[in-house]
Amino acid sequence: MKSILMVGQSNMAGRGFLTAVPPILNDHLRMLRNGRWQQLAEPVNVDREVAGVGLAPAFAQAWSADHPTETLGLIPCAEGGSALAEWAPDAPLMRHAISEAHFAQETSEIIAILWHQGENDSLDHHYRTYQTQLTHTLTHLRTALNLPAVPIILGGLPAFLGQHGFGLSATEAPQIDALIRQTAAELPQAYFVTAADLTANPDGIHLNAPSQRRFGIRYYQAFHQRADVLAPLADEAQRVAALTTHPLTAAETLYLQSKRFALGQTTFDEFMAAVQASRSGEADA
Template identity: 75%
Template sequence: MKSILMVGQSNMAGRGFLTAVPPIVNENLSMFRNGRWQLMAEPVNFDREVAGVGPAPAFAQAWSQAHPHEQLGLIPCAEGGSAIAEWGPDGPLLRHAIQEAQFAQETSDIIAILWHQGENDSHDHLYRTYPQQLTATLTHLRTALKLPHVPIILGELPDFLGQQGFGLSAVEAPQINAAIHQVAAALPQAYVATATGLTSNPDGIHLDAPSQRRFGYRYYQAFQTQADVTVPAAQEATQVAQLTQSTPTPAERQYLASKRFAQGQGTFADFIAAYQAAQEDPA
């Protein structure tokens, strides 16, 4: 089984509204919770009650479509509102991520690290020390996991920051993006995914759900090509839409029936009928 590690702050954890995009349900995708692999369900990175759609499920679905007979797991370790200083080698956030990743390594091979962070450092000239801090964090992460060559994909900060809402104070996002590119260029097998054209929730700081799907696809493109993704793909909208257009398998239909019932949608008889229909009719 392959896996990917998710680290950073809230736009990696995800704050996209869950009802704004079709769900991604794939029996070949899992998430690491309570020391075991469970069927992936959003929100994957439940750091807050307001957790929602993040970039990793779209990355995972794109990977799965390219590797239809393999399993991929997501290891969620992002923490909303965290600054780069809190991700230092001796800090609790990085120590926790390393422990989770090492636990997951007992049953999986980590093939990528997805990083998105910087909104909390986009003010008061914090960008001046950001490259050194980010380099130390990512280098320590690779060393601790004994993965010196694992690809690291770093997402840019979106260009709507510094304009409104909670994002109003993030006026130095361009400088943080420059630092992110600097670090990626200096580290081996580190690549940047552009945030060009992505849009926000009404709060002005968090990527909305459709943008998170696009962002996750860009992360996957950077991983797949082992190169920076500096502009959106020409057919990005079509390719992202295809991530949720597959016909559900019987196991996926059973999961969806269970989820609807657990959320109070329909009676127990409705659930049993849908569950049995999924078993009897694979189409």
């Protein structure tokens, strides 16, 4: 089994509205929760009650399409509102991420680290020390996990920051974005992914759900090709659509029906009918 580590702040955790995009369902995708590899379900990174769609499920689904017989697990460790200083080597967030990753390494091979952070440092001249701190943080992660060459994918900051809503204070986002890109260029096996043309929730700071799907595809492109992604992908819309258009397996259908029943969106009789249909489908197969 393979796995990927999710670290950073809220745009890595995800704040996209869950009802704004079709769900990603895949028997081969898992998430680490309560010490178990559970079926992937959004939100994956529940750092807040308002957690929603993030970029990692799209990354995982794209990876699964290229590795249809393998299983991939997500290790969610992002924390909304966290500044880079809170990811220092001895800080609680870093210690927690390393602990979770070590636990995941008992049953999986970590093949990538997905990083997105910077909004909280886009003010008060934090950019003056940002690159040094970021390099130190990412190097420490690799060293602590004994993964000196693991690919690290770093996402850029979106252009809507500093314009309105909660993002109004992020006036130095362009400087931080440039430093993230420079860090990726100077750190071995690190790759930068642009946030160009991505759009926000009404709050002005969080990527909306459709943009998170696009961002995840870009992250996977950088990982797959081991190269920076400096512009939106030409086939991005088609690749996003492909994330949720495959025929569902019996297990995926049953999971979806279970979720709908738990949310009060279907009756018990309808749920049991779906269970019977799922069992019949497995028997026919």
